[in-house]
């Protein structure tokens with residue numbers, strides 16, 4: 001059965017995920033939609049208390065209640081500014097999305113966090129969230145599907161050693177290039193080398209076919225495209241942020257989730273801590289900057305005034321908002337060219353118990369990485385697949401996904417799937433940020449303030465830009481910039 005993932009928890013109105021007609025006929029409409037949105041309530045719990053009290057005028061309007069937006073709102077409110085958060089979806093969290101699948105908590109967007117990610121770890125510490133382990137180490141089986149579709153059953157120890165070796169080779173110069181990963185251009189060579197794609201770098205390495213396929217699958221996953229367009233430097237920077245170490249990097253990306261309610265619960269804790277007025281289901285359509293402030297107009301006819309605004313949108317969504325005056329030429333160029341990501345994710349339940357498995361499928365095989373989340377004789381196996389290029393397969397088509405999986409595990413039967421296609425969601429239109437070769441060096445163009453408008457979002461972060469950590473980092477930075485502007489203005493006006 002294909003589970004419906006909706007934006008608001010209702011059945012059958014999904015944007016990112018969708019009911020497959022055949023599975024509806026087979027299992028009946030009532031059976032679909034079993035996913036409940038664990039903690040992504042339709043109403044922010046604070047909204048009622050805040051609405052009516054705080055009708056503005058506001059000091060700051062924050063557009064977007066993903067991790068960048070909620071962090072910015074919390075920080076701004078802590079400084080005493082009057083803040084309104086305008087969020088298009090009926091839930092907070094943005095590209096993080098805690099849900100349930102067959103009664104289990106799942107993360108359909110950003111999921112893995114780690115103590116080497118300083119900003120998100122600090123938030124977990126602040127609100128008392130620990131880590132929940134996901135199976136990754138002590139594999140029973142490891143598989144690598146090469147580009148030609150051939151599947152190799154690789155002994156787990158050999159898989160680990162080979163993969164880490166490939167990784168080390170790919171990122172060999174990381175310490176020299178990124179002595180300070182959060183100041184990525186402290187070595188001037190980085191900007192010069194940014195024209196090199198991940199594929200060009202790989203072509204220079206001495207790797208065996210399994211190593212090459214594993215590394216390429218990993219890179220396609222990050223790129224959200226084929227590796228010949230993906231910025232090699234941008235990937236090495238994140239590796240450097242994980243203490244220049246392949247074990248730590250893998251641990252940071254695939255091994256630990258947020259315990260006790262997941263990303264949704266942490267997001268709620270951050271937003272609850274703000275004094276912001278939160279308006280969910282509010283799609284900003286137009287922004288007009290005047291000498292004294294900003295007017296934001298929404299799809300449902302609201303007009304919100306503030307002294308300044310922070311935008312935290314995924315790059316691909318900016319063209320859906322009319323900016324008056326328009327955004328800078330640099331931003332427009334980045335929006336058109338800079339970000340790649342065609343990614344998606346899905347959970348599946350397999351009847352058979354496959355044990356603790358990990359599989360890399362090299363491009364153009366669509367299921368880039370497949371990881372066991374749970375397995376036992378009763379449940380069978382719950383797998384999570386992350387796709388770098390969702391356009392290679394219809395993730396709502398259970399039969400098509402099953403056919404891909406049978407190439408690795410002959411005869412397996414998928415009984416349920418829960419796909420979420422971030423590219424088809426109108427409020428993300430992409431998955432995680434991923435820079436095109438030659439455009440990593442320009443990511444700061446997306447962060448530059450323009451008059452009364454300020455910009456955050458994980459793609460504008462210096463450190464873990466493809467991560468929740470980057471979103472939090474960017475929210476803190478944008479708050480600092482905006483506060484400096486407002487304080488200057490307040491002092492000037494007495």
Ligand SMILES: Cc1cc2nc3c(=O)[nH]c(=O)nc-3n(C[C@H](O)[C@H](O)[C@H](O)COP(=O)(O)OP(=O)(O)OC[C@H]3O[C@@H](n4cnc5c(N)ncnc54)[C@H](O)[C@@H]3O)c2cc1C
Nearest residue numbers: 064066067068088094095110111112284457458467468471
């Ligand atoms: C499938 C997937 C897997 C990932 N895996 C990981 C992982 O394991 N670990 C990790 O750390 N990160 C991961 N990431 C990345 C991470 O989730 C993101 O980088 C981060 O959540 C982005 O946060 P943000 O606040 O910058 O943007 P978003 O979360 O996208 O927030 C932007 C907000 O703006 C809203 N919005 C859009 N348009 C409008 C409008 N017109 N008006 C008002 N609001 C609007 C959106 O609804 C959204 O809530 C993953 C992402 C995806 C999609």
